[in-house]
Amino acid sequence: MKKILILLIIVSLSLFSVGCKNTTASVNTNSKVAASSENKSNNNSTNKVSSNSNTPNNIKTQTKQEDLKYNNEGIPVLMYHSVKYEKDNPVRIPVEKFKEQMKYLKDNGYSTLSLDELYDFLENNKPIPKKSVVLTFDDGYKDNYENAYPILKEYGFKATIFMITSCIGTGEYLTLNQLKELQQNGIDIESHTVNHEKLNTLSYEKKLETLKTSKETLEKLLNKEVKYIAYPYGNYDDSVVRAAKASGYKLAVTTKGTWSDKADGILTLDRVHISGFSDLDNFKLRISTPDYNK
Numbered sequence: 001m002k003k004i005l006i007l008l009i010i011v012s013l014s015l016f017s018v019g020c021k022n023t024t025a026s027v028n029t030n031s032k033v034a035a036s037s038e039n040k041s042n043n044n045s046t047n048k049v050s051s052n053s054n055t056p057n058n059i060k061t062q063t064k065q066e067d068l069k070y071n072n073e074g075i076p077v078l079m080y081h082s083v084k085y086e087k088d089n090p091v092r093i094p095v096e097k098f099k100e101q102m103k104y105l106k107d108n109g110y111s112t113l114s115l116d117e118l119y120d121f122l123e124n125n126k127p128i129p130k131k132s133v134v135l136t137f138d139d140g141y142k143d144n145y146e147n148a149y150p151i152l153k154e155y156g157f158k159a160t161i162f163m164i165t166s167c168i169g170t171g172e173y174l175t176l177n178q179l180k181e182l183q184q185n186g187i188d189i190e191s192h193t194v195n196h197e198k199l200n201t202l203s204y205e206k207k208l209e210t211l212k213t214s215k216e217t218l219e220k221l222l223n224k225e226v227k228y229i230a231y232p233y234g235n236y237d238d239s240v241v242r243a244a245k246a247s248g249y250k251l252a253v254t255t256k257g258t259w260s261d262k263a264d265g266i267l268t269l270d271r272v273h274i275s276g277f278s279d280l281d282n283f284k285l286r287i288s289t290p291d292y293n294k
């Protein structure tokens with residue numbers, strides 16, 4: 001009971017409410033919260049085929065060097081939450097708006113990267129297509145499956161969902177079967193803690209507990225390694241970062257609104273907010289301009 005009360009207090013203090021039961025992403029008055037991240041995974045558009053080849057052996061399937069970038073440059077990691085219209089709620093993006101953004105990415109030759117690819121780019125300097133984005137969704141709303149997934153599938157896009165493990169199969173959150181289907185179809189499921197805790201308010205032991213338990217739960221349920229985490233509310237400090245590392249996470253994202261780059265630190269990567277209120281021009285600005293906030 002005490003635990004529930006504490007959780008309720010945390011929720012009410014939050015920029016948007018989360019708690020599995022009776023939860024809706026609520027309006028946040030802080031413009032920093034509604035964010036989106038998207039990412040495109042189709043590399044085919046950047047593949048070049050030799051035009052004067054006489055044999056199939058001459059077909060070039062490599063992305064041209066000038067179309068690639070290295071980790072001296074950054075990348076937009078887009079942050080979404082719910083993909084479902086709700087009046088006056090920027091944390092929920094209407095499906096039509098989301099579709100318009102994905103179509104823009106597709107039509108304009110963007111690639112979506114998995115978090116494995118993002119990790120390799122930032123840590124190992126493995127080059128990526130210049131027009132790359134990473135699509136992430138926080139909390140694990142059922143509408144990610146019902147509304148976003150069909151669009152992502154249509155365009156062959158990769159994405160990552162950061163799931164609150166205590167919410168699986170409850171209320172408006174994803175069910176285990178949905179998570180399994182998503183994981184098998186290019187939508188990677190990673191951790192967003194057990195109860196959406198404000199991590200820097202917890203003791204180190206409690207930090208480890210929620211970080212490790214959520215990781216192990218997803219690993220058991222989905223039969224795969226969980227290596228990545230989004231800190232709830234983007235909330236972290238040095239101790240949180242140490243605990244994430246000690247729990248076996250290799251990369252973590254925050255909600256700091258700008259492009260991700262090497263200088264962020266691999267366990268404190270920035271993400272780009274895409275509000276349900278922003279129009280396509282604002283979306284284009286955010287995916288084309290690293291310092292779009294300035």
Ligand SMILES: [Zn+2]
Pocket residue numbers: 018138139192196232233
């Ligand atoms: Zn969250």
